[in-house]
Amino acid sequence: MNFNVALAGNPNCGKTTIFNHLTGARQHVGNWPGVTVERKSGHYSFGDHKFNTVDLPGTYSLTAFSAEETIVRKYLVEDRPEVVVNIVDASNLERNLFLTTQLIELGRPLVIVLNMMDMAEEKGLEIDVDTLATLLGAPVVPVIGRTGEGIDLLKEKILRVVTEQSQKSRPIKISYPRDIEAELEKISMLLEEESDDDHMRRWTSVKLLESDKQTRDEIRKRNQGQGILAQANASVERLELLFKDTGRAIVSHARYGFIQGAIRECVKENLKLSTDYSRQIDRLITNRWLGLPIFGFLMWLMFKITYDLGSIPMDWIDAGVVLLMNTVSNILPQSMFASLLVDGVIGGVGAIAVFLPNIFILFFIIAMLEDSGYMARVAFIMDRIMHNIGLHGKAFIPMIMGFGCNVPAIMGTRILESRRDRILTVLINPFMSCSARLPVYVLVGGAFFPENAATVIFSMYVLGIVVAIVSGKLFSRTILKGMSKPFVLELPPYQRPTLRSLTLHTWERGYLFIQRMGTVILVGSILIWVLGYFPQSVELSRDYDSERDQLVNTYSGKILDLNARYDASIDHARSEYHSKLVEFEASAAFLDLETQYNDLMSKFSFAQENDLLVLRQQEISEITEHRWIGKVGKLFEPIVAPLGFTWRESVALITGFIAKEIVVSTYGVLFGVGENVDEGNDGVISSLRTSGMTPVVALGFMVFTLLYTPCLATVAAIKRETGTWVYTIFSIGYSLSLAYLLAFSIKYFGGMFNWLT
Amino acid sequence: MFNFKKNPRHRLSLENREGLRLSDLRPGDKGRILEIGGSEQFRLRLIEMGLTRDTEVCVDKYAPLRDPMELIIKGYHLSIRGVDAQKISVELIN
Numbered sequence A: 001m002n003f004n005v006a007l008a009g010n011p012n013c014g015k016t017t018i019f020n021h022l023t024g025a026r027q028h029v030g031n032w033p034g035v036t037v038e039r040k041s042g043h044y045s046f047g048d049h050k051f052n053t054v055d056l057p058g059t060y061s062l063t064a065f066s067a068e069e070t071i072v073r074k075y076l077v078e079d080r081p082e083v084v085v086n087i088v089d090a091s092n093l094e095r096n097l098f099l100t101t102q103l104i105e106l107g108r109p110l111v112i113v114l115n116m117m118d119m120a121e122e123k124g125l126e127i128d129v130d131t132l133a134t135l136l137g138a139p140v141v142p143v144i145g146r147t148g149e150g151i152d153l154l155k156e157k158i159l160r161v162v163t164e165q166s167q168k169s170r171p172i173k174i175s176y177p178r179d180i181e182a183e184l185e186k187i188s189m190l191l192e193e194e195s196d197d198d199h200m201r202r203w204t205s206v207k208l209l210e211s212d213k214q215t216r217d218e219i220r221k222r223n224q225g226q227g228i229l230a231q232a233n234a235s236v237e238r239l240e241l242l243f244k245d246t247g248r249a250i251v252s253h254a255r256y257g258f259i260q261g262a263i264r265e266c267v268k269e270n271l272k273l274s275t276d277y278s279r280q281i282d283r284l285i286t287n288r289w290l291g292l293p294i295f296g297f298l299m300w301l302m303f304k305i306t307y308d309l310g311s312i313p314m315d316w317i318d319a320g321v322v323l324l325m326n327t328v329s330n331i332l333p334q335s336m337f338a339s340l341l342v343d344g345v346i347g348g349v350g351a352i353a354v355f356l357p358n359i360f361i362l363f364f365i366i367a368m369l370e371d372s373g374y375m376a377r378v379a380f381i382m383d384r385i386m387h388n389i390g391l392h393g394k395a396f397i398p399m400i401m402g403f404g405c406n407v408p409a410i411m412g413t414r415i416l417e418s419r420r421d422r423i424l425t426v427l428i429n430p431f432m433s434c435s436a437r438l439p440v441y442v443l444v445g446g447a448f449f450p451e452n453a454a455t456v457i458f459s460m461y462v463l464g465i466v467v468a469i470v471s472g473k474l475f476s477r478t479i480l481k482g483m484s485k486p487f488v489l490e491l492p493p494y495q496r497p498t499l500r501s502l503t504l505h506t507w508e509r510g511y512l513f514i515q516r517m518g519t520v521i522l523v524g525s526i527l528i529w530v531l532g533y534f535p536q537s538v539e540l541s542r543d544y545d546s547e548r549d550q551l552v553n554t555y556s557g558k559i560l561d562l563n564a565r566y567d568a569s570i571d572h573a574r575s576e577y578h579s580k581l582v583e584f585e586a587s588a589a590f591l592d593l594e595t596q597y598n599d600l601m602s603k604f605s606f607a608q609e610n611d612l613l614v615l616r617q618q619e620i621s622e623i624t625e626h627r628w629i630g631k632v633g634k635l636f637e638p639i640v641a642p643l644g645f646t647w648r649e650s651v652a653l654i655t656g657f658i659a660k661e662i663v664v665s666t667y668g669v670l671f672g673v674g675e676n677v678d679e680g681n682d683g684v685i686s687s688l689r690t691s692g693m694t695p696v697v698a699l700g701f702m703v704f705t706l707l708y709t710p711c712l713a714t715v716a717a718i719k720r721e722t723g724t725w726v727y728t729i730f731s732i733g734y735s736l737s738l739a740y741l742l743a744f745s746i747k748y749f750g751g752m753f754n755w756l757t
Numbered sequence B: 001m002f003n004f005k006k007n008p009r010h011r012l013s014l015e016n017r018e019g020l021r022l023s024d025l026r027p028g029d030k031g032r033i034l035e036i037g038g039s040e041q042f043r044l045r046l047i048e049m050g051l052t053r054d055t056e057v058c059v060d061k062y063a064p065l066r067d068p069m070e071l072i073i074k075g076y077h078l079s080i081r082g083v084d085a086q087k088i089s090v091e092l093i094n
C-alpha cells in the first residue's frame, strides 16, 4: 500500500537530515504551488509498503502568519497525510514542543522524533522517553540525525502507526486551565450538531478561541454558523476580561503551561560542569571588537575562494566550449544549422556554463556557513546595517556576493526565511556591480578618462551601492510595505558540518541552476543569434569582395615592383664588382640591399594582412548594421538619442543583455576591430574617441551599463527565485527606467555645466 | 538607542523597577518577563518563541554594533532587536 508521510518541525530541528536518511537519493525538489518555498518530496519502501514522504517547511507554529505556516497547515488539513512525523530538537525541547501541541490538536496520527539526542546529552538532559510518549499520546523515537542512529526504529514506528489500529496514537487532549476548558466546552457543544468527530471539534473550538480567521470563515458557511460564532465571540470576550489578554495569547500561554508540566515530569537536568564550547566560540566570533573584522575576513575569504578557485575550472570550461565550437564547425558543413548550433546554442549556453564552478563553490561555502551555525551570527552582526534598508541581517551575504556575479547571489537569497525579504534582496541585487561590468568600465573609462579611470570606475561601484540602498528603502516603503515580520532569530549552537550534508546542499542548489537556467538561457541565446544571423543576404554599400581583390592586386603589384627593383639593383651592383661573386656577397652594400629588401617585403605583407582585416571588419560592421540586430539598434536609436547614444551603443547594450561583458566585444565588431578585443584594446579606444562620443555621454553610457536590465542569466535567476514574472518584469522595467533617467540627467546637466570637457 | 552604559543614572531606574524594559538590561542581567507590548502579531510571535509571562530571560550579549541583542531563554539562544526589546517589560532578578 501507499502511505503519505509528512515531516514537520521547527526550523533547524534537523528535518532535512532525517528526510534524507529516510528517502536516500529518491527525492524531488520543487516549489509549493504559488510560492517559492521549497517543496521536497521523496519516497521509501518498508515492510512491503511505500511511503511517500514530504518535507514540510520548518515552522515554529501553525498560526498561519507566514507563507510557510500556511503551507504546513493547508497540507495537513487538506491532504490529510496518514502519518505526521514531528521532528523535535531534544536539546531545545520546551520551545520545540509548542508546535507539537498544535499538531496533536490537529488530530493526524503522530510520531514524534526526538532528534539531536547527542546534543541533549551533552547539555546534561535526561529525557524519559516513555513518559513523554504517554503524556503526548504518541510514539516517541529518539534519533541522532547526524549519524542516522534510530532511523530504522523510526521507520518501524511509522509502519506500525499506519498498519496497527492499536498503535494509533491515542489522541490526548492538551489540557487548558479550567476557565478556558469551560469555554471550549460551550463552543464544542454547539459544534456537536455538526458531523465533526471529537478531535476535530476540539481543534475547531480552540481555533475559535484564538479568533483564527480561516476557521471563522469556514464556520460562517455552516448552517449553525452564526450561533457558533456568537458563542465564540462571547467566550473570547469573557476570557479576555478574565486574563486581561487576547484570546490567542491566552491559548498560547496555556500551551506553554501544558508543556512545562510535561517537561517537569520527564526531563531531568543534570547540571554538568562541562564548558559550553559553543558559547565560548561565540564570545570570540561575535565579540564587540573582533566580530566585524572576523566577519569581514570571512567574507573576503569566501569571495576570494569563489572567484579565484573558480577561475581555474572556469578556464577549462571556457577552453572546452571553444574546442567544442571548433570541432562542431569543422565536422558540420557550413550551414545555417551549423551556425545556430555553434554560435547560438554552444556559444550562448557556454557563456553561462563558465559560471558553474563559481556557483558550486559559492553554494558549498554557504552550506558550510549555514551548517556550522555561523550564518545566524552573520544575521546577528549585520542586522543593524541591513535593518536600515528594511532587510534582515542575513541579506548582507547575497548583497556582497553580487559584486562577483548576480546569478549565484540571487540564488543565495534562499538563506532568507521570509519571502518578502527574499524578493526585496533579489530586486536590489542587480545594482551591485558584478564583475562582468568591469571590462565595460575599463574600456570606456580608459578611453575617455585616461587620467582618472580608477576614480571613475570606483564611483560606478559606489553608485551601484547607493542605488541599491535607495531602491531598497523605496521598495520596503512602497511595494513591499507592511509585509515585514518582527526580527526573531534563533542562534543555534556551533557545529562541525558533515560532508554528507554539505555536498547534498550544494548539489541541490547547483542542480537547480543547471536545470532551470538552461532553458531560459538557451531560448535567449537562440533569440540573439537569430537577430544577428538574419537576413542572410544584405545589400552593402561597397563591393567588399572586389575591394579585397583590388587590395591584393595592389600589394601584388607593389611586391612585383619591389622584386624588379631588387633584381635591377643586384644586377647593377654585380656589374660594378665585375662578376666577382664572392667579394660581392661579402660587401656591405649587398647586405644593406638584402636587409632593405626583407624589411620592405615583411612590411608589405603585414600591411596587406592589416588592410584585409580592416576591410573585413568594416564589412562585418556594415553587415551587422543591416542585420535585424542592427535594425533593432537603429530602431532604438531615437529612444537613446537623448542620452547621446548612437545605434552602436544601442546594439552594444542589446547584446549586453546576454552577458554584460559582451558589450565590449560588440564594440569590437561594430568598430571593425575584431571580436577578440580586450578592455585595453587601443583600436577600440581610439575608435571610441573618434566616434563622436563625448566624455559626458561616455559617463552616461557607463552608468547605463551599470544599472540597466540585468543580463539574461540574472533575469532567469530573478524569475526562478521570485517565482513570478511580475517581479521579473518589474525588475527589468525599473532598472531600465532608472538607467535611462540617470544617463539622461548626466547628459543634460553635464551639458549644461560643461562638465568633463 | 540604549545608553545603558553611558548613563550613570541607569542603575537607579532599575531600582524602582517600574517600567523596566528588556532593552534596559545589561549583558549578564537576568530578568523575568512581565508583559509584552506591541502589535498582536509581534506579541504572538514572541510568545510562540517562548517569551511567555513569568519566563526567565538572560541577556547574553549585544551585537558588535549594539543591536540586536542575544537572549538566553528556555535553554536556547534567541536574538531580537532593541526596538522590540523595548516593548517587553521585565523585572530584574539578579
Ligand SMILES: Nc1nc2c(ncn2[C@@H]2O[C@H](COP(=O)(O)OP(=O)(O)OP(=O)(O)O)[C@@H](O)[C@H]2O)c(=O)[nH]1
Pocket: A009, A010, A011, A012, A013, A014, A015, A016, A017, A018, A057, A058, A115, A116, A117, A118, A119, A143, A144, A145, A146, A147, A370, A371, A372, A495, A497, A498, A501
Ligand atoms: N548534533 C546533531 N546535529 C544534527 C542532528 N541532526 C541534524 N543536525 C544538524 O542540524 C543542522 C540543521 O539540520 P537540517 O536538517 O538542515 O535542519 P532543518 O530542520 O531541515 O532546517 P530547515 O531547513 O531550516 O528547516 C545541520 O547542521 C545538521 O547537520 C543530530 O541529531 N545531532
